[in-house]
Amino acid sequence: MTGQILEISDLSTGYDENDILHEISLLVREKSFIGIIGPNGSGKSTFMQVLARSLPVREGDIMLLGDSLQSYSFRDFGMKVGYVPQESEIKFKYPVYDVVMMGRNPHIERFRSPSEEDHEAVRRALTQTGTLELADRPITALSGGERQRVMIARVLAQDPVLLLLDEPFAHIDIHHQYELIRIIRETSKDKRAVIGVFHDINLAAAYCDDLVLMHDGRIRACGKPEEVLTTELIHEVFRIRPVININPITGTPFVYVEEEWKEPDVHKPSIHLISGGGTGSYLISLLSRSGYSLSCGVLAENDSDCLMARKNKVPTLAEPPFSRLSLEMEEKLSEQVQKADVVIVTSMPVGWGNYPNIRVLEQIDPKKIICILPSSEPFLPDFTSGVATETIKRLLSAGAHKISNPAELLEMMQSKIFSKDTMQ
Known part of the structure; x- marks a missing residue:
């Protein structure tokens, strides 16, 4: 059995006085790639913000490698957890290479320059994400898709135990989308774990080991893609009429939306x-x-x-x-x-x-x-x-x-x- 990386027990939290998440419990083991899916407003991004320590825990516990998530120092947390939010706004004209090197900050001692190991990690991450040719360009001059690839490169260079990705492929073209998700999936097999929020449930089904279906701030279902993507659950949560087939390439469920059937119009030719x-x-x-x-x-x-x-x-x-x-x-x-x-x-x-x-x-x-x-x-x-x-x-x-x-x-x-x- 693989080792345990994250244990979440009865988590509830939110903004101001309102709870957005209710009694969330989840166990994440190493070498796992977990996809978070659900309709807008179901609490997916809020859940990621809690795991990234951008939002405090009100009730319940989050244990990372056996210790409370909140007990880690800023540096130790940075060595263990990498986070790519939906939007990463960097206003200063840092070169792309320097932005990716920021992922190495938790590994670099104070008053020390980056080592050759750090530079090698940055070059490797730039190459993996197809951004090496952008290394000298200012981050502010990039398109949304290019910038998102750089943010993924930064978290890969960080080399954390747990990767948190909040809709990481939203602005990325289809070629780089599939190349990056393949790289991230390979990363999860090396004693790490990945938790990603997905807008595209078919993409999540094709590449994730397990899916977590969220609805109204709660986990409605959790398990293998074929256990979560059922006609009943998808209809209940997304309010659509789903048609679920098998992707002939990946062998995983593929969800279509069925439009409402119409009675034949007698004024149209048969x-x-x-x-x-x-x-x-x-x-x-x-x-x-x-x-x-x-x-x-x-x-x-x-x-x-x-x-x-x-x-x-x-x-x-x-x-x-x-x-x-x-x-x-x-x-x-x-x-x-x-x-x-x-x-x-x-x-x-x-x-x-x-x-x-x-x-x-x-x-x-x-x-x-x-x-x-x-x-x-x-x-x-x-x-x-x-x-x-x-x-x-x-x-x-x-x-x-x-x-x-x-x-x-x-x-x-x-x-x-x-x-x-x-x-x-």
Whole structure:
């Protein structure tokens, strides 16, 4: 079992006479990266300020390495705890190198100059955060994202046992965001611990060992990401309708926000969507939210498009996975595409098993077909020796519409070409 770094017991505190935090208890062990999440006003930043000794404890105890947090001298506290606040305002034109060297102050004896070890720690931190090229520039001349990276470099140079990060990636571009969080995660594995406040709960879920969900100044839940990011808890605390899937890269929970389902608008044209392999999932969600009467298929029952369609209460023609379309299903599909006002086809993978999805389009007026395809060939993953591609080309030559970006779809659907009155 790893060693204990921080123990918080029944902590309550706040500003003026009002308590913001209520009965907070938490155990933090070494080699752990803990993410604090919660809605605005839940007490996340107040919690960090207490741990950084910027706000006093009113009730309860905070023990750091077995001793009271308040018992540490200023210097000893600086050697043990590093803190990056949300906003770090430095008004003087200190060079970036000097700002990062400030992180070494607790390690430097009075009236002594920085040692080679101190300089090496600063150079290493600048390199890790991608700020070495900024070393000679004044801190006041940097952008918000650059300044935040320098503040993270300073706390890395400080080499504390406990890192406190209050929304450290708020102003940082996506490249440096993921590079820095990777570095911080590695730091937590070296007998240290990291506690970070995250606005992006998906980022926290991907990189933190444990999550602490705060609500109304209390810890509502604490545990592994999959234990905290549940539909019930996210709905209760954030007041949203969450859809929780698994991030295919990290294997951790990923939270989407589900928009409210709308009843189909009878004044809008009906649509049948032919897709597969996940190429239609976004369109199913988009068209359902936009009030279109939608149907889908034929899809494999385990296809993500099929799962999305059923989740959105969309009538769907489906067959067992890896099976050819039956004649009965082809007849149902033929009826569906002829009945629909508009038929949309995506650049789905096509083999002989699902080729009837494409072949059936030659039975209807091509002017009511919208093909969402790449701007140039190959139009789709074709496993029919080019037969499916040739069918698509014939449809386009006969007047089927082609767009390359799903974002163009609603604009086309709202044009006079596909108005209900024009199509009747």
